Amino acid sequence: MKRVLVLAGTSQARELIGALPDGVQVTASLAGVTREPVDLGCPTRVGGFGGVDGLAAYLRAEQIDTLVDATHPFAAQMTRQAAEAAARVGVRHVILQREGWSPQAGDDWQFIDDFEEVARIIPAGRTVFLGTGRQTLTQFSNMTGRRLLCRVIDPPQRAFPFAGGQFVVGRPPFSIAEEVAFFTQEAVDWLVVKNAGGARSRSKLDAARQLGLPVVMQRRPALPDAAVVRSVADCLEWLAVQG
Known part of the structure; x- marks a missing residue:
């Protein structure tokens, strides 16, 4: 066997x-x-x-x-x-x-290798959705002056690791309409994501295109x-x- x-x-x-x-x-x-x-x-x-x-x-x-x-x-x-x-x-x-994902007509994506590059791309005063998971958060400690949102599956047992951020609890998948509503409600200006690929998690990118939001995309290793x-x-x- x-x-x-x-x-x-x-x-x-x-x-x-x-x-x-x-x-x-x-x-x-x-x-x-x-x-x-x-x-x-x-x-x-x-x-x-x-x-x-x-x-x-x-x-x-x-x-x-x-x-x-x-x-x-x-x-x-x-x-x-x-x-x-x-x-x-x-x-x-x-x-x-x-x-992996590839940009389509209407997408505004910038590709990076390291999340430390994000602070040079996204201006201060913006609301940023980090679709990268809680384990990456220490890599965004240089993002002072921005409001950061990180969605997690399990309710967090610890506070956000630095000022200016907050956790949002939710279990995927999310529809495009749900993502549009969420980004609109939270006044999200930018998305930061990994190029994970797959249809289940692409809805946030489709919602960003629909709303005209720019995206910072980390390349795959x-x-x-x-x-x-x-x-x-x-x-x-x-x-x-x-x-």
Whole structure:
């Protein structure tokens, strides 16, 4: 029986797990960032592995045949560690990562590599929606003089890490109409997002286009040398070919 470990945390990971054929023994792994994650319908472990050494040891101990990295496109450290661990142990390894977003007619996007660049782009006195997650907030400590909004799934247990910011609680997905209403209500002037890709979270970009709001977009980190597929269907085909 095939033993597959799926590094999860994305909608693609959930879709893949639900589509795997009978005879595949699948285990999912979550980083543990969300306190109440969605049930994946399979045995699920939560928390880190302890770096490359820990993940390699897990792959050996659990006799994993195939490692599918379906983590977030910006989980660069985990993706790098997965590639190294799979190569060390000699298990099949594939990265399932959806295509990134590309600007369309009417979009006003500026691309950056580092969030510290944002302060040079967005003037003081503006209201900025940070669609980048709470774990990135320390990178915006130089954004004094702006009002910052960060949306989180779980109610925050700590205050915003610096003055001028506030958390907004909400669980995606959000429709375009919901995002338009939110941005209008909060008088948002700018969006800052990662190029995560996917249809579920694109609504904020569609809402920004509709409202004429400018967007600062962080480019994706480079991928390690590994097989890469862009859709669940392609991943299933890759797994079938590998046997």
